[in-house]
Amino acid sequence: MAASVRLLLRRAIRLSHGNTNVTAAETAGRSGRRLAPSTCRCFGDAAGDRSTHFGFETVPEAEKAKKVYKVFENVAHHYDTMNDAMSLGIHRLWKDALLHAMHPQPGAQLLDVAGGTGDIAFRFLEYVRSQRERQRRRAARTVQTPSWRDISSSYSSSEEDGEEAGPRESGAVVCDINKEMLKVGKRRADSAGVTAGLSWVAGDAEKLPFDDDQFDIYTVAFGIRNVTHIDQALKEALRVLKPGGRFMCLEFSKVTNPVLARLYDAYSFNVIPALGEVIAADWKSYQYLVESIRKFPDQEEFKIMIEDAGFFCVKYYNLTGGVVALHSGFKL
C-alpha cells in the first residue's frame, strides 16, 4: 500500500516536472506518515530551510556536504585497510562482480565518480588490458601464415603504435569531491605503475565538470549514498553519458534474508565502529557510515529513482544476499 502510494506520487511528480508539484507532493508526503522519511527529505522544503539526514541525525542540507567531506578526509588514509577489515575482503569480490557485469568493450571510456582511491578504475584498466591481449593473441592465431600484405601493414602499424594502439584506447577518469581521497588514489597508482589512460579530477557528483555525452560507462561504487541530492547526481550521470552509455551503481542495500539481516545489523553497529576506533582512531566516521547505509533507499526504490532520472532497462542484482546491490541502467 505504501509502495503504491509512493509510486503514484512519483508518477505525478515526474509527469508535471514542476516545482509547484514538488511542494504539493511534499506536503502530501509529509501528511502521509507511511512514506519513508528519506523520500520526504529528498524533495525538501519549498525554500531555504532544507534539512536532510546525516546518518541518523538531521542536518541542514548545506551542512551535509561539508560533514561528509570531513568524514572522508579523516578516513582517507586508512580507507583501503578499513574496507578490507570491515568487509573481510569481500569488497574486492563485489568490485570484481561490477567489472564482470560491466564487461567493457575495447575503447570504452569510464567515469568513476566518488571513485576516491581508484579501485574500480584500476580494475577497469586491468580488464581492458587483458582483453586487448586476448584479442591480439586471437588475431595472431588466426593469421598463422600472414600474406605479404599483412606483414607490410603490421610494419607500418608498429610505427604508429604510440598514437593508436588498436582502434581506440580505453581511458578511465576518477572523479571525487574529496581531494584527500584522490591523493591516496594517485599514490596507489604511482606505486602500482599505472599511469596510461588514467586521470584524476576533483568534482562534485551533483555538478560534474564534464561536457555532455562524454563517457561510455559511469560507475559509482559505495559513493552515492553520501550525495546530498541523489536524483541530481543521477541526472548528471545521464548528462555525461553517451547515448547507449551505461550507468552502474554499487551500493549497500537492504538485506533480504531476515536472519542475515539481524546478524548484519549486529555486526554493523557493534563491530564496525569498534574496528574504526582501533584501526583509524575514528569511531564517529564509521558510525556515520553504518547509519548512512540504513538511510539509503532499498533496491526497488533506488531502481525507481534511476528510472525517473531517465535511464532505461534498469535492473539490479543482489550480491551477498542483499548486503550490496548492483544497479544498472542505460541511456537510450
Add this chain to the structure above:
Amino acid sequence: MRPESNERAFYFEGDSLAVARRFAVCCFAESRLSDAAAPRREKQRAAQRNMAALLRGLRAGRALRGLARAVAAPTAPNPQSGSLSRGFHRAALRLQDESKSDKPPSSSSSSSTTYHEHGHRADEDPAGAPRDAAGEASRPNTSYQDQAGDQGEEYETEEQLQARVLTAALEFVPLHGWSLDAVAAAAETLGLSSASTGMFHNGAGDLVLHFVAQCNAQLTETLAEQHNRVQLGQAEPKKTADFLRDAVETRLRMHIPYIESWPQAMSILLLPHNIPESLKHLSTLVDDMWYYAGDRSTDMNWYTKRAALTGIYNTTELVMLQDSSPDFLDTWNFLDNRIQDVVKMGAAAKQAQATGETVVQGLMGAAVTLKNLTGLNQRR
C-alpha cells in the same frame, strides 16, 4: 482400399478401421455359432456388449476417416467435414502467426523494466521487429503515448531498439563471429556507445536466437505468399514432398552468408540455457512448414510427421556445414534422398499394414474353419 491416391500425402495413417470391421464381423459370426455350454442369455448379453463397443469404435473411426479424407486434399478444403478440430488448429496457428508479427508497441506497453519481462519480450518481438526495422523510414510512433511506462520521449521501445541493434550486428558477424564484439560494432554504427551491449544478458545467444527468429519469420512469409498464390489460382499446387523440399532448401539457404561461422552459432544454440529457446524456434519452424504443406492431421501423425521433418532438417543442416560443392549441390541431393526415404517408408509402412491385415484375416478364417471342422462351433 481407399479411393484417394496415395501420393498426395505420405502420412502414416493406419487402416485400423478395416481391421476393426473385420474383427467385428468375425466376433459376431463366432457368437452366432457358439454352442450352448453357457446359458444362452448371458452369451447374448456379452455379445451385445461387444457389438455395442465395436460399433461405437467404428462410428468414431468413420468420423475420423471422414475428417482425414477431407483434409488430405490441401487445395480444396472441404468445409462440410466436421472440421472443428481443423478450424481450431488453423486458428491456433493464425494466432501464433499474429503473435509473432504483432507490432511490439502494443505488446510492450508496460515498460516497467523487470528482467524477466525483458527476456520474455525480447524473444517474442524479434520476429516482428525485423519488419519494423525494415520499415524504419516510416517508423510508427505508436509508442509515443503517455502511458504508465517511462517511454514517452522514445519513438521506439527498448525491445525494438535491441532488435535493431541485433539486426545491424548480423553484418559484422563474418568479421567478429557470433559474439558481443559484433553487437558492439553494430551499436557504434547506430550511434550508441559500445557499453549498450550490456543490454544483452545472453550475449552471443541473443544474437543467434534473433537471427534464427528472423529467418523463420522470413520463411513463413515466403510460404504464406506461395499459399496465397496457389489459393488465387496463380500457381500450381506442389506435391507435398516437393513442397517440403523447397521449404527446407529456402530456409537453409538463409544460412549461406554466415556459413563460415555457422558451426559457432550452432554450438551457441546448444548451450543448456539456450536449448529451450532454440527448440522452440525449431519446432515452430517445422510446424509452419507442415502447415503450409497442407497437413491437418489431428492424431499420432501430427507428431510423426514433425519428428520426421525435424530429423531431415537437422541432418541436412549438418551436411551443409561441411559441403564444399558449388552452390551446395551435395546438400540438396542429400535432402532429396532423405525426403524420398521418408516417402518410401510411408508407402512401405502402408503396404506392411495391408499385408498384416490380410494375414490376420487369413488366420481368423483358418481358425473358424478349424473350429467348424472339430465341431466346436456347433450348438447342440
